Amino acid sequence: MRLPGTRYQEPGWEQVRKLLGACSLEAFVRVDPAALLAPAPRADTLALYVDTLAESLHAAGRTARAAAAGNGYGETVGELALGLAYELAARPADWDAFRTALAAEHARAPGFWRQAGGEALLRKKVNDMFALLRDKVDADNYQAACGRPCSPNRIYAYRMLDTAYGEIARLFAGWREHTAQVGAILGRPVDVSLPIEVRQLQSIAGCRPEWIMRWSESLERFTGSPGPLHTKSKRFESVKNSPGKIAAMLAEIGEYEALSGNRDADWLHDQDTAGAWIEDYWRVLDESAQGATPGPDLILEARQDEMDGMEDMGAAAAANAPAHAAAIDDDPLEAVRAEAVSLPPGFLSAARAAEDPGSWAGRMLGDCSLPVRLAVYLKLLGGADDSYPDAWHDPATGALPTMQQLAALDAVSLPTLRKRRDAAIAMLEAAPRTGG
Amino acid sequence: MKTTSEIDRKLQGSLLMRRRVEGDRLLLADAVLLAALDGSRPLSAGERAALQASPLTARRLRTLALARRGTRAAANDGRWQGSHGMLRAADGGAALRQLATDDGYWRLHFVDGAGAPRVILQLAPEAPFAARLLREAALLRVLDGAGAEVLQGRLDADGECECAWPFADAPAAHFQRHGAAFSVLPVS
Numbered sequence: 043m044r045l046p047g048t049r050y051q052e053p054g055w056e057q058v059r060k061l062l063g064a065c066s067l068e069a070f071v072r073v074d075p076a077a078l079l080a081p082a083p084r085a086d087t088l089a090l091y092v093d094t095l096a097e098s099l100h101a102a103g104r105t106a107r108a109a110a111a112g113n114g115y116g117e118t119v120g121e122l123a124l125g126l127a128y129e130l131a132a133r134p135a136d137w138d139a140f141r142t143a144l145a146a147e148h149a150r151a152p153g154f155w156r157q158a159g160g161e162a163l164l165r166k167k168v169n170d171m172f173a174l175l176r177d178k179v180d181a182d183n184y185q186a187a188c189g190r191p192c193s194p195n196r197i198y199a200y201r202m203l204d205t206a207y208g209e210i211a212r213l214f215a216g217w218r219e220h221t222a223q224v225g226a227i228l229g230r231p232v233d234v235s236l237p238i239e240v241r242q243l244q245s246i247a248g249c250r251p252e253w254i255m256r257w258s259e260s261l262e263r264f265t266g267s268p269g270p271l272h273t274k275s276k277r278f279e280s281v282k283n284s285p286g287k288i289a290a291m292l293a294e295i296g297e298y299e300a301l302s303g304n305r306d307a308d309w310l311h312d313q314d315t316a317g318a319w320i321e322d323y324w325r326v327l328d329e330s331a332q333g334a335t336p337g338p339d340l341i342l343e344a345r346q347d348e349m350d351g352m353e354d355m356g357a358a359a360a361a362n363a364p365a366h367a368a369a370i371d372d373d374p375l376e377a378v379r380a381e382a383v384s385l386p387p388g389f390l391s392a393a394r395a396a397e398d399p400g401s402w403a404g405r406m407l408g409d410c411s412l413p414v415r416l417a418v419y420l421k422l423l424g425g426a427d428d429s430y431p432d433a434w435h436d437p438a439t440g441a442l443p444t445m446q447q448l449a450a451l452d453a454v455s456l457p458t459l460r461k462r463r464d465a466a467i468a469m470l471e472a473a474p475r476t477g478g
Numbered sequence: 479m480k481t482t483s484e485i486d487r488k489l490q491g492s493l494l495m496r497r498r499v500e501g502d503r504l505l506l507a508d509a510v511l512l513a514a515l516d517g518s519r520p521l522s523a524g525e526r527a528a529l530q531a532s533p534l535t536a537r538r539l540r541t542l543a544l545a546r547r548g549t550r551a552a553a554n555d556g557r558w559q560g561s562h563g564m565l566r567a568a569d570g571g572a573a574l575r576q577l578a579t580d581d582g583y584w585r586l587h588f589v590d591g592a593g594a595p596r597v598i599l600q601l602a603p604e605a606p607f608a609a610r611l612l613r614e615a616a617l618l619r620v621l622d623g624a625g626a627e628v629l630q631g632r633l634d635a636d637g638e639c640e641c642a643w644p645f646a647d648a649p650a651a652h653f654q655r656h657g658a659a660f661s662v663l664p665v666s
Contacts (some may be wrong), residue, residue, distance in 0.1 A: 132498040182502070186537035189508040317487025322543035323494070323536065326514045327529070330521035339524030340510050342503075402486040419485075422492040429485035471493055 043204040043295055044114055044302050047187025049122060050176035051201060054112035057119040058176075059169055061107055062126065065098035066168040067161060075155050075164065079145050084134055087141070092131040093460055099124050114302065126172055129179050136178070140171040191342075199281055202270050203291055206254050207246045213257075214240040226260035227253045247296025251288035317429075375453070383447040385436055390451060396431035406473050410466050413452035416442055417463040418470070495540070497533035505532045511539050515546060558607035558664065565650075565658040574650035577660065583608075584662045586620065586628075588649045594642060595649070597629055599662065601637035612637060617665040623657015630665070 043051045050058065073094050078087040099120060102108050108120030117125075130136060144167060147154050154160040177194035184192045210227060217224045217232065217240050225232040228239055229252065242248060258269025271282050281287045377387035386392070394412050398404055407415045416434060423429075425441035436443045443451070449459040505528040506521075513519035521529060529535050561579035563586075577586040583605035587598040599620055601608055611618075612633060620628040631639040645652045653660065 128496070129498070132496055133500070135500045182534055182537070185504050185534055186541050189504065189538055189541075191504055317484055317491045318547060319540050319543040320487045320491040320494070322515060322546075323539060326511075326521060326539065327526060329517060330514065330523070330526040333520055334526065335520050335522045337522050337524065339522045339528070340507065341505050341525060341528050342507055398483060398485075401483055403489050419489070422496070423485075423488055427485075427488065429483075429488055467493070470489070471497065 043201055043299075045180075045184055045197075045200060045295065045298055047183035047185075048180040048197070049113055049115065049117060049183060050126070050180050051197070051204075052113040054110065054119055054122070055176065057107055057110055058112055058122045058126070059172060061099070061102065061119055061123045062095075062172050063165045063168050065095055065102055065123070067165060068098045069094040070155065070164060075144060076148070076153065079141060079148065084138060084141070088131060088134055088137045089460060089464055090457070091137075092127055095127050096124060099127060126175060126179065130171075130175060133175065133178070136171060136175055139174075140167060143167050143170070195277070199278060200291055200295060202278065203254060203288065204246065204295055206257060206270065207249045207292065207295075210249060210253055210257055211243060214243055223260065223264045226263070227257045229256055245296050246292055246299065249292050249296075251285035251292065254288055254292075255285065376451070379451050379453060383443070383450040384438060385443060385447060385451070389433075389436075389443075392433040393431075396433035403470070406470055407466055410462065411452050413443075413448040413459065414462045414466055417445060417448050417459055418466050420445065420448070421463060421467065491540075494533065494536055497536075499531070499533055502532055502534040504538055505529070505535045506538075508538070508542065511535075511542050512546075515539070515543060558605075558611070560661055560663040562659065562661045564660075565653045573648065574653070577653075579662060586660065588643070591642075596640060597643050597649070598638055598640045599629055599631075599633075601633055603637060608637065611664075619663055619665050621661045621663065622653060623659035626656065628660065 045051065069091065073090060078091060099108070103120045105120075108118060108123070110119050111117075112119040112122040144164075147163065147167070151157065151160075155164045174194070177197045181192045181194045181197050184190070184197065213220045213224055213227065217237065221232045224237065224240070228237060239253075255271060258271035261267065261269035262272070271278050281291070376390045380387050380389045390412055393416070397412075397415075399408070403415070403418075407418065410418075419427075419430070419434075420442045425439075425444075430442065434442055436447065445456060445459060449456045452459060454462070506525055510519075510521070510525060514521045514525075529539065561581050561584050563577055563579035563584070565574075565577065573590075574588050576588065578584065583602045585600045585602070587600060589596050589598065597620075599618065601611065605611075610616075612635070615632045617630070617632055618639065619630040622628055628644065629639065629641050631641060633639050643649065647655065
């Protein structure tokens, strides 16, 4: 199923889920799950898990599973898994839920992950976390893409309808073997002649809501388990008895499928990395600051209390960010360190010379060491970006040095570099935009 | 106002895009965001605060901003609704040889055809709509600043269209007296 903006709703998700599970188990070999539980601080454990997971995902990048297509936009399973890992890094509440689930199991059976069957249980908890996260992420993607409100639950409902349609289409295709069930779906007995509806059903757009409702209603009779609209769960309460809502959702899935199937990759898609739009963002803020439209504010379902205090979160993080004096200045050790990680001896001074000290980032990160600054770019924009000066590249790879190389250049451990990098990013997030 | 480099813009964009707020939702309607983007209605103070507090709303703004930019790019590319130009420096008595439109895609050449002056409209081959206009042999007209027709015709294979200068005054004098401007327009 594809909807505007969504990336995790196609059959490739199964492989994304498996890859995240397998790489998480690898990560838990290197980081004991017990070390992730309270009282270890939330932010540190989240960063540690995401970084270890990301390394494992990078290492798996060339496997057949990771390289397979993950969705119809040309994103691979590996890219989608990595994207979700980074989403988790920005959503500490989801991490908290995982830690709570882990702690509860740990209280029941201490160190359960080391016991027989414990690995499967650990994997299941990871699966649960990412399964919820993908719908949250896609609900947000959908809203950003088309401007209509959408909840994770609504994404789940779309997917249920899509699956139901798939089931109905399958039954229709084999209608001779399933005359009774097809009859229950159509609401009239089916005899030996081909029902016209079976011939007419071409896509989800042609699926009628009453078929979905009758399919769900009669499912228990044919398979022993109740249909999704007929369980005790309140999950689909809002659509359950509303054929109009179901019809609209089916039509939307069908419409977008037809539309996106006809286009090349990534239109209406969150892949555009060009920075031009940020000018529009600053302009909108500036114009409002210079001549705000007098009230009333046109805020959707304004709930002011909910928003209070949001803006201060970044500032608090910045206040905690330690300042790092620029430690390296034409240090003769630089050359030694650079060569130890297979970089040209003059790498740091050349990279420093290629920086624009007057740039916004240059000014904001002036107190950080150069390896920390490069680590910030590595995390935010990736290893290769056409806006990087050549002098920042490792000539061997044509990309920024890796975190391991940068840590060696800075003569700090990898966890320390990560910590400093994340503090620098927190500082940027909270930074006022001055002069540009 | 700003001299933000591409790398700064990308960094700032990435910083904005990676923010997440638990329970975030769209706080501003598309109509409000679009009116702010086209400058017709700046955000109110409360709306500005909402945009800054809600990463999801900022992402929606990004989608709309990119769509606007995409539409504008598409409009510049292939579609063409006319080009305009002006008579530049005060003419020091020398005969006018040529004029160009502001977008640089068209030139008007003035030649003296044995006592009978002629005007040639020439399309720059690098114009984004050049291929289409040539393929369609579109009918074009050139108007002076007062709206009178200087020329009408179709481009030849070289992207040119030529005819006799239709006015009594020489080109420099004529344009000076008629708005000191000209337009090249498609005839629809």
